[in-house]
Amino acid sequence: MSAPAPVNPIEQLLPELKARLPAEALILDSAGKRPYETDGLTALRAQPGVVVLPDSADQVQWLLRRCSELGVPVVPRGAGTGLSGGALPREDGVLLGFSKMQQILELDPGAGTARVQPGVRNIAISEAAAPLGLYYAPDPSSQIACSIGGNVAENSGGVHCVKYGLTVHNILGLKGYTMDGEPLEVGGTTLDCPGYDLLAVLCGSEGMLAVITEITVRLLPVPISKRVLLAAFPTPTAAARAVSSVIAAGIVPAGLEMMDKLAIEAVEGYLKAGYPTHAGALLLCELDGEGATVAADLARVTALFEAEGAHDLRIAESAEEQANLWQGRKAAFPALGRIAPDYYCMDGTIPLAEIATVLSRIEALSNEYGLAVANVFHAGDGNLHPLILYDANKPGELATAEALGHAILCACVDAGGTVTGEHGVGVEKLDGMCHQFPSSELEQFHRLKAAFDPQTLLNPGKGIPTLTRCSELGGMHVHGGKVPFAGLPRF
Amino acid sequence: MIGSDDSDRIVDQIRATVDRQGAVTLLGQGTKHAVFRNLQPEGGSALSAAEHTGILAYVPDELMIEARSGTRLREIEQALAERHQRLAFEPPRFGSGGTLGGAVATGLAGPARPWAGAPRDALLGVELVNGAAERLRFGGRVVKNVAGYDVTRLQAGAFGTLGCLLSIALRVMPEPQHTQTMNCSLEEHAVGEQLHQWHLAGVPMAGTCWHAEQLYIRLSGPKSAVRAAAERLHNDRGARETLSGELWTNLRDRRHEFFLDPPFGTDLYRASLPFGAPPLGVDAPLLVEWRGAQRWYWLRPDQVALAEYAATAVGGWLQAATEPPLAAGAQPGAARIQQRLRDAFDPGRCLNPHLDARDAD
Numbered sequence: 001m002s003a004p005a006p007v008n009p010i011e012q013l014l015p016e017l018k019a020r021l022p023a024e025a026l027i028l029d030s031a032g033k034r035p036y037e038t039d040g041l042t043a044l045r046a047q048p049g050v051v052v053l054p055d056s057a058d059q060v061q062w063l064l065r066r067c068s069e070l071g072v073p074v075v076p077r078g079a080g081t082g083l084s085g086g087a088l089p090r091e092d093g094v095l096l097g098f099s100k101m102q103q104i105l106e107l108d109p110g111a112g113t114a115r116v117q118p119g120v121r122n123i124a125i126s127e128a129a130a131p132l133g134l135y136y137a138p139d140p141s142s143q144i145a146c147s148i149g150g151n152v153a154e155n156s157g158g159v160h161c162v163k164y165g166l167t168v169h170n171i172l173g174l175k176g177y178t179m180d181g182e183p184l185e186v187g188g189t190t191l192d193c194p195g196y197d198l199l200a201v202l203c204g205s206e207g208m209l210a211v212i213t214e215i216t217v218r219l220l221p222v223p224i225s226k227r228v229l230l231a232a233f234p235t236p237t238a239a240a241r242a243v244s245s246v247i248a249a250g251i252v253p254a255g256l257e258m259m260d261k262l263a264i265e266a267v268e269g270y271l272k273a274g275y276p277t278h279a280g281a282l283l284l285c286e287l288d289g290e291g292a293t294v295a296a297d298l299a300r301v302t303a304l305f306e307a308e309g310a311h312d313l314r315i316a317e318s319a320e321e322q323a324n325l326w327q328g329r330k331a332a333f334p335a336l337g338r339i340a341p342d343y344y345c346m347d348g349t350i351p352l353a354e355i356a357t358v359l360s361r362i363e364a365l366s367n368e369y370g371l372a373v374a375n376v377f378h379a380g381d382g383n384l385h386p387l388i389l390y391d392a393n394k395p396g397e398l399a400t401a402e403a404l405g406h407a408i409l410c411a412c413v414d415a416g417g418t419v420t421g422e423h424g425v426g427v428e429k430l431d432g433m434c435h436q437f438p439s440s441e442l443e444q445f446h447r448l449k450a451a452f453d454p455q456t457l458l459n460p461g462k463g464i465p466t467l468t469r470c471s472e473l474g475g476m477h478v479h480g481g482k483v484p485f486a487g488l489p490r491f
Numbered sequence: 492m493i494g495s496d497d498s499d500r501i502v503d504q505i506r507a508t509v510d511r512q513g514a515v516t517l518l519g520q521g522t523k524h525a526v527f528r529n530l531q532p533e534g535g536s537a538l539s540a541a542e543h544t545g546i547l548a549y550v551p552d553e554l555m556i557e558a559r560s561g562t563r564l565r566e567i568e569q570a571l572a573e574r575h576q577r578l579a580f581e582p583p584r585f586g587s588g589g590t591l592g593g594a595v596a597t598g599l600a601g602p603a604r605p606w607a608g609a610p611r612d613a614l615l616g617v618e619l620v621n622g623a624a625e626r627l628r629f630g631g632r633v634v635k636n637v638a639g640y641d642v643t644r645l646q647a648g649a650f651g652t653l654g655c656l657l658s659i660a661l662r663v664m665p666e667p668q669h670t671q672t673m674n675c676s677l678e679e680h681a682v683g684e685q686l687h688q689w690h691l692a693g694v695p696m697a698g699t700c701w702h703a704e705q706l707y708i709r710l711s712g713p714k715s716a717v718r719a720a721a722e723r724l725h726n727d728r729g730a731r732e733t734l735s736g737e738l739w740t741n742l743r744d745r746r747h748e749f750f751l752d753p754p755f756g757t758d759l760y761r762a763s764l765p766f767g768a769p770p771l772g773v774d775a776p777l778l779v780e781w782r783g784a785q786r787w788y789w790l791r792p793d794q795v796a797l798a799e800y801a802a803t804a805v806g807g808w809l810q811a812a813t814e815p816p817l818a819a820g821a822q823p824g825a826a827r828i829q830q831r832l833r834d835a836f837d838p839g840r841c842l843n844p845h846l847d848a849r850d851a852d
Contacts, residue, residue, distance in 0.1 A: 110687060110767025111806075133691055155637045166635065168644070169612055184824035189765035189806045191604060191784050195819030196653070196829050197611055200644035204637045224693045248552040250575060250665030290693050292715035349633040352553050382553075383635040421635035429638070436638055440625050444836070448640050451831035464639060 009070040010049040010092055016066060017050065021059060025100070027051035036095050039080040039087040040142075041428055043344070043398060048075070048089030055100040057175070057213040064211060065181030067094055073457050074179065076207035078118065078150025081142040083345055084426025086153065086206045086462055096211065098149050104128050105214070112219045113172060113189050118149025118212050122156075125217060134219035137164035140422070141330060148215055155204030157422040159255040159286075159329075162380035164220070166422070168203040173216035179458040184210050201448070206424050206463045209452040223288035226254070227298050228322040231310040232279030236260055236375070239281040240355035242308040243379045246285070247352065249304060251297050255286040256380030260359070263332050263374040263387075270335035273328035276312040283310075283379065284329055286322075332376040333387070340372070340389035344401045347429075348412030349383045349421035361411045362386055369404040371397070383421035384412065410435050425463045434470035442467060494545015494559060498626070498657050504538050505655060505841065506624035514844045517651035519561060519590030523597055526585050526745060528813045530650075532845045540592050540655065546570055547658060548632070555615065555632050557660040560592025567591060571663055579607035579664040583743045592656045597815070598648025601743035602698035602709065605766070605781045611647035613661045619646065619654030622837025632660045645832075650817050651843045653836040667697070667711035672735035673721055675728045677706045679770050679777070685728065686782045687767060694720045698739050701779040702749055706730075709739055742780060745812075749778045749787065757789040760798060764807035771801040787812070817846055 017026055027033050028050055037045040049072075054060050067074050073093035080087055080097075089095040098119035106115040109132045114125050122143040126135040139158035140146055146156070152174065155167045164170070173187035186198040193199075202209055233239040239258055246253065259267070260281050268277050275282065283305070287297045302313060316322040328335075336343050350358050359375060362384075366373040377385040386408055390401040409419040409432040419425070419432035433442070445464040449456070508515050516535040524530050531537065543561040550556075551574040558567055564582055571577050581601025582594035595617075600609035616630030630636055630643035646653060677685060682701045689696065689708075695716050698709030708724060710717045724730035741747040753759065754776055762771065766784050775798070776789040788809075790798055795809075802809040810816055819826040833840070833847070840847065 108765075108767070110683075111765040112690075112767070113765070155641070157635050161635065165608075165612065168641070169608065178824065178828070182824055182827070184828065185822040186825060188822075190763040190808065191781065192598075192609065192648075192763050192816070193820055193822075194808065194810060194816040195825055196649055196832060197598075197644055197647055198825060198828060200611055200641050200647075201832075204641055209640075221691050221693055244552045247554060250668075252665065290695065290712070290716040290719065292719060293713045296713055296715060349635045351550070351555070351632060353550065378635070381634045383633075416631065417633050418631055418636040418638045420638050421633070422637060424637055425639070433638060441627050441629065441639070444621065444625075444627055444642065445639050447835040448642065448832065451828060451835045 008092070009072045010094070013066060013070055013072050013094070014050060017052065020062065021052065021054070025053050025055065025059065027053070036077065036080070036089060036097065039077070039085060040083040041085040041426065043392070044085045044088050044427060046089050047091055048095035049091055049093050051095045051097060053097045053100045060096070060211055060213050061177050061181050061183070063094065063096065064177050064179055068180045068455065068457060071455065071457065073460050074211070075459050076153070076211050078147035078153065079121065079145050081146040082150060082154060082426065083347070083423040084420065084428040086424050086426035086459070088427050098147060101213065107132065109134065111189050113216050114219055115214060115216050116148055118147060118215060120148050122146050122148055122151055129219050130222070133222055135222050136170065136217050137220050138167050138170050148217065149212055152203055152212055152215055153205065153207045154422065154424045157378070157383065159257055159378060162256055162378070163252050163254045168200055170218050171199065171203065171215060172218055174199060174202055174212050175214040176210045176212035178210050179453040179455065187216070189216055204424070206426065206459065208449060208459045208463050211458070225291040225294045226286065226288040226322065227294050228316040228325045229285045229287070229298060229301060230314045230325050231283050231285070231305045232276040232312040233281045233283065234309050235280040236359045237356040238309045239283050240352070240359070240379070242283060242305050242310065243355065244352050245304045245308065246301055247380070249300060251300060253285050253301070253380060254288040255284070256378070257284040257329055258282070258375070258377055258379035259329065259332060260375040262372060263336065263376045266335040266339050266374065267328040267332055270338055271328055271331055273324065275328050279312065284325060329376070336374050336387050336389065341391040341393065344388040344390065344405055346384065346386045346388065346405050346408050347420045347423035348409050348417055349381070350412050350415045350417035352382050354415040354417070355379065355382065358384065358411055358415050362408055365404055365407050365411070369400055369407070371401055371404055382417065406431055427462055430465040430469060431473055433465050434473050439467050439470065442470065494562065495542055496545070496559070497540070497543035497561070501538065501540060501543060501655060501657065502620050502624055502626060505620050508536065508841050509622065509624050509839055512839060514841055516845065517596070517655050517843055519593030520588040522584060522586040522589045523593055526813065527815045529845060530815065535845065538655065541590060543657065551576060553632070554663050555660060556663050557632060557658060558591050559658050560590060560656040562591045564589045564591060564594060572666070575666045576663045577666050578613065578661065579603065580609050580613055581607070581743050582610070583745070585744060591659055595647055595656060595659055596649065596651050602700070602739050602780055605784060606697055607664070609647065611644045613663070614643050614647055614659070615662055616660040617643050617646050618657040620657060621654045622839055622841045626657065627654070630660065634662055648816065650815055650846050652817070652833060652846055655842060669714040669717045670697070670709060670711040671717050671721055672733050672738065673708045673710060673724045673730040674733040675706055675724070675730035676704055677701070677728065678704060682706060682779065683767055683769065683783045689724070690782065692723070694723065696782065699780060699782050700738065700742055702777070707733070707735070707738060709735065747778070749776065754789050757791050759812040760788045760790050760795065760809055761812045762786040762788065762798070762802045762807055762809045764802060764805060768805040768807060771798060773798045773801060815846060
């Protein structure tokens with residue numbers, strides 16, 4: 001370990017940044033840096049040492065090389081819509097934003113691919129591909145704002161991943177740099193590549209392994225036919241049973257979403273979407289594909305829903321009707337934002353069979369902690385989004401919300417699930433990771449990180465908790481006190 | 492559940508190997524030797540997971556199965572078939588048997604790869620023993636899971652060099668209601684564009700094979716969709732329904748007559764190419780799968796360089812089919828990171844070190 005540097009490394013970097021990069025690529029003043037203090041997890045803030053907005057891969061490479069040489073931490077940031085604090089800056093570091101790298105470099109209809117820069121918005125890819133009859137399938141709810149680079153970092157999902165998979169299933173190639181500025185290219189335009197599946201490990205690595213400057217995504221033909229079905233159920237348990245029965249019947253819907261009573265009421269109060277407010281829960285089911293298939297599946301889903309006590313079934317045929325039904329689901333978060341000053345969105349995933357049990361447990365925890373929880377989530381793949389409603393201006397309420405959130409995530413892990421389905425660990429779920437993983441697995445993660453970034457300068461402190469943190473929490477599982485790889489540094 | 496837990500012996504053998512700084516050759520049933528050379532070096536100390544068997548959990552309502560790595564593919568497929576489900580990636584098998592662990596470690600996929608994915612796409616979680624003899628679990632049984640780095644998918648195609656797989660959780664898919672194979676004559680240069688048009692039109696393809704001027708297309712899905720597509724293929728190209736017999740399993744397992752009849756003085760090569768890639772212009776026996784993305788060639792030694800150049804020029808790659816596709820490609824940084832990952836999981840190079848040889852060149 002080297003001795004502490006006499007000069008603050010970022011102070012040393014600043015004059016070089018000014019000399020090397022165009023003035024518009026740098027934000028140095030406090031007011032300018034303010035929008036970068038936080039991402040979608042607004043409860044956590046920090047002022048970045050400097051914000052750098054490169055417009056080329058060469059600038060990224062140079063920056064990483066110099067930061068690596070000087071020991072300056074780098075935090076990459078896409079559009080800043082992430083919900084787990086993955087882009088939370090550091091005062092002693094560079095915040096590396098991609099808002100000036102927004103070019104769609106190539107659309108290849110024959111290969112069914114798009115080559116894009118990381119700052120391109122998710123929905124912009126589908127918009128550009130639409131004239132070719134193609135689209136990019138993963139559609140996180142923030143798709144009008146979130147960037148494809150951020151999607152890769154988080155392995156983002158969305159409402160359609162029941163059928164079309166996550167980001168990792170829909171990208172083919174990545175180009176970028178490791179923290180030392182060395183080029184790294186993985187995948188390409190083929191379905192497979194020789195060697196380890198580095199594409200898979202970079203996807204969802206929360207910007208901690210490499211900085212990506214170019215992404216090749218896979219495009220799919222726009223489905224010929226689409227139908228959306230809304231159904232009300234007396235209880236969340238009945239709705240959960242209906243979800244299982246659809247999957248068990250061999251039907252893979254494009255999307256299958258659930259909202260509970262509190263969420264329905266909030267949406268109705270906000271939009272007057274015509275949702276059935278007397279319902280205990282509702283399901284939104286989207287089916288897509290070839291026309292006859294969609295019609296047949298729709299009839300089967302309707303029957304399965306009715307068998308579980310569904311009422312108020314509505315089928316949207318036209319694109320406009322479908323948009324209307326989806327509108328309520330998509331507006332759920334802002335609608336809940338109207339009934340409480342603040343909300344805290346969780347992201348656990350559980351086996352489908354556990355939905356009813358875990359929802360009951362969440363209700364009990366909600367009563368215990370004295371904070372209301374609304375549920376709006378991707379039921380088809382068991383990805384819960386409990387929204388804890390609180391008021392940050394009331395002393396202690398944020399801490400209570402965080403404690404309740406942690407308890408909910410532990411309930412997800414205990415039900416055989418995970419602390420994060422699609423939002424990432426970031427800084428938010430580091431404690432949850434201590435609950436989910438024993439120390440040996442965490443150490444393996446740290447060794448994996450070191451294979452890419454031995455100095456631990458790239459987005460440090462995110463994603464994987466230190467063993468110290470976990471042991472202080474008392475949640476760490478150490479097996480037999482054995483410490484393998486004794487020669488490696490401890491994290 | 493029926494089966495046997497052989498994990499203690501596996502961990503003990505790896506620990507003993509680590510302690511004496513030795514090496515083990517990881518095996519399932521050893522059936523992949525039929526196509527890959529150098530999987531089991533002579534004189535190496537073998538560690539087979541073939542007795543570590545049994546389905547640990549199968550939840551049809553969740554499209555999830557978890558089994559020990561030595562479980563036979565046949566057993567898994569039987570269990571799935573009873574509930575009208577299957578492994579969508581159609582794991583190839585070479586000889587009688589084949590284990591789940593071998594299928595995942597080799598990462599190979601069958602004729603439906605472009606539509607149904609590969610083992611990496613179906614993987615949900617693994618338990619493995621790393622090169623420090625630690626038992627570790629990654630992923631889980633749920634589809635959406637971004638807690639920690641994706642060590643699970645990293646195992647697919649790693650040929651055991653990042654860990655000896657003990658158990659594997661996979662997403663399974665419903666069996667299609669109906670499958671039908673269509674056949675028409677078509678010249679090589681017209682195949683790519685025609686398949687692209689059908690792809691755009693939503694034709695429910697689940698396999699394509701072009702060989703000797705004949706194009707075969709496997710349609711699968713609900714009966715109405717398959718019938719409509721069959722009619723379209725007939726109208727467009729005069730395609731007719733044909734009894735596929737064992738065409739698709741023979742392709743999957745490299746038992747199609749193309750693979751069984753090597754021309755004198757040639758070796759089998761596989762090109763992985765982007766969809767829409769033009770013919771490579773190599774005058775050699777050819778079989779094209781995966782809507783043009785996987786092409787097999789019997790090449791004479793003097794043709795290899797040209798074929799490799801032509802594949803690379805269109806964004807693809809070419810490799811001898813007998814070579815495990817484990818060595819990192821020529822892309823910047825890939826080999827360096829691969830070596831470091833190897834160190835991160837198996838610093839003493841205890842697991843399958845003989846497969847590292849090419850990278851060390």
